[in-house]
Ligand code: HEC
């Protein structure tokens with residue numbers, strides 16, 4: 428990790444306490460072809476919630492935060508690089524005009540003009556294209572880059588296809604590695620206890636409950652000290668209701684919704700292969716180890732990548748969300764696979780979710796397979812009381 432990246436995390440940690448959210452993509456909701464859609468619910472647009480937004484209007488709130496995270500990530504800094512420094516403690520201060528906010532608005536206009544004029548309106552030039560994690564894009568040629576060791580980003584979407592990688596075989600091997608299809612079919616639900624740590628807890632751990640039901644429902648309740656935060660995927664819709672969120676009830680859309688779906692499917696992964704119609708395969712390196720990567724495309728855009736280690740286990744899931752400023756990745760790393768006693772099925776006891784504005788780790792400690800779970804667990808959660816209302 429570079430120094431710049433570390434600064435994003437350190438800074439974002441402080442901001443997350445005051446603000447953050449979860450997720451999504453605008454055009455993705457409609458472009459998600461065959462993927463989850465939020466049924467019949469009106470999702471508020473950002474300008475209905477945040478009154479000073481003039482350019483980035485007409486997108487859902489979760490998508491807007493992907494954009495803000497992308498800004499922070501592109502600058503190699505945190506939210507208060509542009510926003511007033513007291514925004515870390517007082518959410519309303521995000522609306523305070525600052526010279527950098529004004530500069531960033533000019534940059535949005537410039538970027539849109541470049542894409543429109545030279546790239547058919549496709550998001551080819553992004554904040555990251557120029558800034559690449561630094562406040563000031565480098566203008567001079569660099570010998571360090573030209574002659575230095577090339578760095579390989581395993582999350583890159585443009586890896587080389589290896590026609591010898593057969594997606595069906597990769598999925599078969601994965602199912603075999605976690606117990607085989609027959610045993611997996613006998614796992615239909617589980618209820619787990621564990622811990623959560625994230626930016627919003629300043630990395631200290633708080634208790635969680637996780638409920639999962641086949642084929643694709645999942646609820647995680649995080650017991651933050653300021654109140655419970657509930658994250659639900661009901662098989663079709665996804666919501667987050669928690670006192671740490673910018674809205675009492677945040678509805679996930681587009682790529683974020685689809686990521687929630689994939690996460691729920693991955694709990695009972697026989698359905699993972701069918702989650703997308705087309706996969707291409709290749710290789711990359713994760714933590715100095717060779718891994719196989721499969722990539723799925725939606726409407727011509729590569730949007731999902733799955734990584735399998737040498738034992739065939741799923742170790743990483745990437746979902747890209749379409750936003751007005753870039754395709755923005757969300758990453759889930761799976762680890763600590765353990766066999767459930769009596770079932771012979773392996774489940775990852777640890778997962779880390781990484782976003783441009785948030786990072787959190789779930790560590791399971793106790794997993795009870797095949798327990799009856801009340802259907803209400805997977806219903807839309809009640810809107811949370813926000814901190815200011817307490
Ligand atoms: C590179 C500069 C930049 C960074 C970094 C940045 N923002 Fe923003 N932010 C903006 C701009 C520009 C706007 C206004 C957008 C518009 O007018 O369309 C804005 C608007 C907002 C608003 C709406 C304020 C209101 O009430 O009207 C919120 C909330 C917000 N940002 C949160 C964040 C968070 C959280 C982060 C960190 C994850 C962040 N921003 C990082 C530039 C930035």
Ligand code: HEC
Pocket residue numbers: 498509527528530531534535538552553554555556557558562563564752
């Ligand atoms: C075509 C290249 C390019 C793109 C695209 C671009 N920038 Fe910039 N940006 C620059 C350059 C060059 C500067 C000036 C750096 C300097 O002063 O040395 C700059 C400066 C800035 C600054 C002022 C930094 C400071 O030191 O105060 C902000 C904030 C900023 N950009 C935000 C953004 C955001 C947000 C995006 C995406 C919406 C973006 N930029 C896209 C090239 C770009």
